[in-house]
Structure formats: structure tokens, C-alpha cells
Amino acid sequence: MIRVAVADDQPLVRAGMLTLLAHAADMEFVGEASDGHQAVDLARRECPDVVVMDIRMPRCDGIEATRRIGSDPDCASVRVLILTTFDADENVYAALRAGASGFLLKDAAPEAILSAIRVVANGDGLLDPAVTRRLITEFAGRPAASDRRAVHALKSLTEREQQILALIARGLSNHEIAERETLSYATVKTHVSRILTKLNLRDRAQLVVLAYESGLVTPGSS
Numbered sequence: 001m002i003r004v005a006v007a008d009d010q011p012l013v014r015a016g017m018l019t020l021l022a023h024a025a026d027m028e029f030v031g032e033a034s035d036g037h038q039a040v041d042l043a044r045r046e047c048p049d050v051v052v053m054d055i056r057m058p059r060c061d062g063i064e065a066t067r068r069i070g071s072d073p074d075c076a077s078v079r080v081l082i083l084t085t086f087d088a089d090e091n092v093y094a095a096l097r098a099g100a101s102g103f104l105l106k107d108a109a110p111e112a113i114l115s116a117i118r119v120v121a122n123g124d125g126l127l128d129p130a131v132t133r134r135l136i137t138e139f140a141g142r143p144a145a146s147d148r149r150a151v152h153a154l155k156s157l158t159e160r161e162q163q164i165l166a167l168i169a170r171g172l173s174n175h176e177i178a179e180r181e182t183l184s185y186a187t188v189k190t191h192v193s194r195i196l197t198k199l200n201l202r203d204r205a206q207l208v209v210l211a212y213e214s215g216l217v218t219p220g221s222s
Contacts, residue, residue: 002027002121007039008054036060043069043078049121055084070099081120101203123203150214156198164191169211
């Protein structure tokens, strides 16, 4: 059972999410918050598997709330899914840098939202590759220079692992990587797991951020 909390300043959105979750046999609604402070308190109190988080909220926005959740040892198992109306907002990239596991637009179909929650809960890939690629193109190249810490972290990876990381950063799923590299799905999944362990990162969203900030991949590269 996937335990889900919702943080959004609009009562209608929270009510809609509650109704949606009620129809998912594998999900349980564990609480709601109307601002970032409440979201952090809720995450600490309930330790949900996934917090569906709006970006723009009063008092404390979704980015800061995500950062606080991600840095709290008591919330180590909590993942954040950003749900927003701002598909061209650089705050989305900021949210990924803060530790969000992915993002989805509020106008997504109900089943797509449920699927995204499952993806984030499983830690098995970013969300819609098309959305991911748009995000990467728009914002991942913003840093003026490679982050030294990110560059140093890459040294722990083998050449093959760096190749896999580069493909992840371009928005490819495990199945797409397996097909492109003529590998089994299980082999790719093992590579991804080892990369996460070596880099001490939680999920693929953080891998994408590191890949771009290290300069391993640049927007527009093939």
C-alpha cells in the first residue's frame, strides 16, 4: 500500500486528490497540508511514501518544503512529487535540485497522476520523458560552470556507468536504455542501482541533476 499525503493551498485541488486516491486500491491517503510548513510537519508525523506537493504556497513554498523534507533524517523514506500548473517555470528545476523525485502537471489525466505516484514510490524512473526532456532543455544548462563536487562524484563511476547515467539524464527509461545498448532490463536496473549507491543519491531525478551540473551531459547534446 502506497501512503500518500497532499500539500496544496487550494481546497478544491486537495479534495480532488483525495477523491482520486480513494479510487486507487493500492494507495492510502494519510493527510493534507495547505502550506509548506504544514507539509513538512505532515511528512515528519506520518512519513508517507509520497508527498504530492504544489510549488506555490503561502508561508513556505513547495521548494523550501521539499528541501526541508529531503534534509531531515526522519523523512529519509519520503519522496516528493511536484504537481504544478507551471510547465515552463524554472522553479520546477529548483524543486528537483531541492530533492523532489519528479514532477507532473496538474492538467494530467487522473490515471497519469496515479501512475506518477507509483513511479515515484518505487524509485523506478523519472516521470513522462517528454516533460523531463523539456525541463532539461529549458533549465538544466543554467549553471555557468560545472559543479566541482558533481565532477568529483563522477570519478567513482566506471565508464559504462557514466554511459548509463548520461542516457538517464537525457530522459530515457530503463527499457529504452536496454534497447539502445542491447542489454537486458535487469542489467540496466542493476547499473542504475549501483550508480545511485556510489553517488549516494536517492533516485533518478537526482541523477539527472548531477549529470548536468557535472557537465557529463549538456542540453542539446546527442
